[in-house]
């Protein structure tokens with residue numbers, strides 16, 4: 001196999017316009033890698049791309065107030081990475097900010113390459129200010145839309161962007177080729193310094209900040225103060241067909257999204273095509289991505305693309321971000337239309353649980369000859385995992401306090417001081433334990449309206465689950481109503497996509513519920529919403545060796561410990577084993593949360609690394 005390496009000298013830079021934003025960024029040269037050209041068919045050719053990501057503080061004014069925030073290349077959302085299926089991208093990240101950061105390539109499976117997956121203290125330590133690190137992002141089966149984001153603290157509020165994966169050169173979409181493309185990134189806006197606020201909240205054990213607005217391609221839109229002049233606009237030509245690459249980079253809420261006057265067709269989700277789904281709105285969870293076809297077939301004019309929170313918490317909890325963020329779809333041409341843009345009357349209201357469930361239940365894989373499914377049928381590892389809100393006890397200034405926490409099977413994740421991957425690869429003991437439980441410690445009516453307080457206390461730990469190579473895994477996630485705090489949890493697995501074979505209300509019944517599983521055309525995704533007071537069943541084959549994080553993609557739940565790690569062992573041959581580490585990994589210098597060894601929750605200390 002011959003790989004041509006790029007030398008800095010022969011890379012030419014060409015400017016490229018981002019689909020969804022206003023700034024320019026540099027995409028370095030594309031080099032073709034010849035993978036044994038004489039034996040493989042031409043379609044097996046993959047390209048290599050280079051990007052430079054410069055992390056730095058950028059000034060923003062939104063909602064009449066100014067702040068500076070870390071971004072990539074000064075843009076919000078950040079640069080779009082565009083590749084064809086099977087390509088490889090090297091992203092050189094330079095940290096010109098003032099704190100350590102890592103970047104994760106959300107939904108990219110990175111076969112055998114956990115080294116470049118990104119989650120802080122799981123596969124690497126932070127890229128410290130003044131240093132840089134090159135990620136090797138290996139695309140394999142993904143096709144459609146994915147995204148990237150910071151995976152340290154809450155930095156991803158400003159450090160995120162879309163990834164567009166086109167069909168392999170010489171192949172095409174399973175639908176008519178669109179005439180144009182629009183990248184739409186939904187996000188959360190905080191007026192303050194969100195990392196600072198979160199750090200204080202975590203230290204005191206209190207609730208985390210609420211966003212001040214939602215944003216579309218960096219802008220909250222016409223209905224927010226000091227925003228109207230900057231609303232994101234997208235021009236379309238009458239009669240043309242477009243593909244919207246929709247990404248939810250929102251921090252802590254699921255969102256509804258719709259376009260005034262236009263129905264559309266969802267054709268892809270999380271980097272895989274689905275059976276075309278015609279709809280007048282979508283519900284999209286943090287972490288999810290969708291490919292949406294829309295035809296510009298309405299009267300020449302302006303139409304709002306609008307998003308608002310889907311709030312699954314409780315009708316009596318009304319303290320959420322109620323902003324209706326908007327962008328404008330405007331037809332080109334000569335017309336005099338002075339009326340306000342049309343707002344989508346199909347955008348469900350905040351607490352419209354039924355619409356959310358209804359939308360989710362209609363997603364199906366293509367499952368045809370060209371895009372087959374491979375659903376595991378001989379399950380060798382079964383796990384039943386409760387996802388709960390709760391509390392943990394921790395010691396601060398020699399007093400025991402309790403603080404908000406969340407947990408999986410009653411274990412609330414704590415980051416080790418050296419990343420799990422390095423500790424595992426180098427066989428270092430003392431950084432994690434391999435006893436993540438397959439079952440909840442206690443069984444009770446998880447979804448009752450009045451769960452007893454006895455179930456609130458979780459234990460802290462860095463407990464991982466070991467899986468043998470090629471194990472066929474089924475996990476049933478069970479939502480709970482502990483603390484009367486049930487809500488949807490968008491569960492995300494790194495390194496894999498999985499099939500969502502079932503979902504339902506209430507407690508999972510292991511006799512009757514599996515009978516309703518869809519093993520024929522279940523959606524294959526990397527993030528799934530565990531419905532409030534319900535369960536969801538997923539399956540995957542553990543064919544990617546490595547250290548892979550699993551977590552709720554609501555950042556407050558992630559910070560509170562609704563997180564764990566799978567270590568998938570090597571399969572015994574070089575092709576089934578973790579790649580060699582790259583020559584340089586960012587060194588670990590301290591950890592933000594250090595695990596103090598102890599079995600009992602009450603004596604676990606929760607320190608800010610200053611001991």
Ligand code: C2O
Nearest residue numbers: 104106287492549
């Ligand atoms: Cu979007 Cu752990 O990631």
Ligand code: CU
Nearest residue numbers: 489552554557
């Ligand atoms: Cu959650």
